[in-house]
Amino acid sequence: xxxxxxxxxxxxxxxxxxxxxxxxxxxxxxxxxxxxxxxxxxxxxxxxxxxxxxxxxxxxxxxxxxxxxxxxxxxxxxxxxxxxxxxxxxxxxxxx
Numbered sequence: 441x442x443x444x445x446x447x448x449x450x451x452x453x454x455x456x457x458x459x460x461x462x463x464x465x466x467x468x469x470x471x472x473x474x475x476x477x478x479x480x481x482x483x484x485x486x487x488x489x490x491x492x493x494x495x496x497x498x499x500x501x502x503x504x505x506x507x508x509x510x511x512x513x514x515x516x517x518x519x520x521x522x523x524x525x526x527x528x529x530x531x532x533x534x535x536x
Contacts, residue, residue, distance in 0.1 A: 513519045
C-alpha cells in the first residue's frame, strides 16, 4: 500500500468517510506503517479480534492440534513438503 492513497479504503457500510475522517484514517495508517513489524502484528490481531467477536475461544487450540497432526503426517512420510515460494506462487495464480 505504500505510495497509494488510503482514501479508497476509507469506506464503512458502503459509505465513504467524510474528509475529516479520511484525514484521520490517513494519519493513523501512516503511524501504523511506522511501527515495528511485531507491534503491527499485535495491533492487527487486536483489530481482527475486535471485528470478529464470535470467534471460537478454542480456535487456537484447534489450529495447534491441526498443525501437529499435519506435522506428524509429514514425519511419517504420508505427505510431501512443498517449498513456500511454490505454494505462494500457486496461491497468487489461483487468485488472478
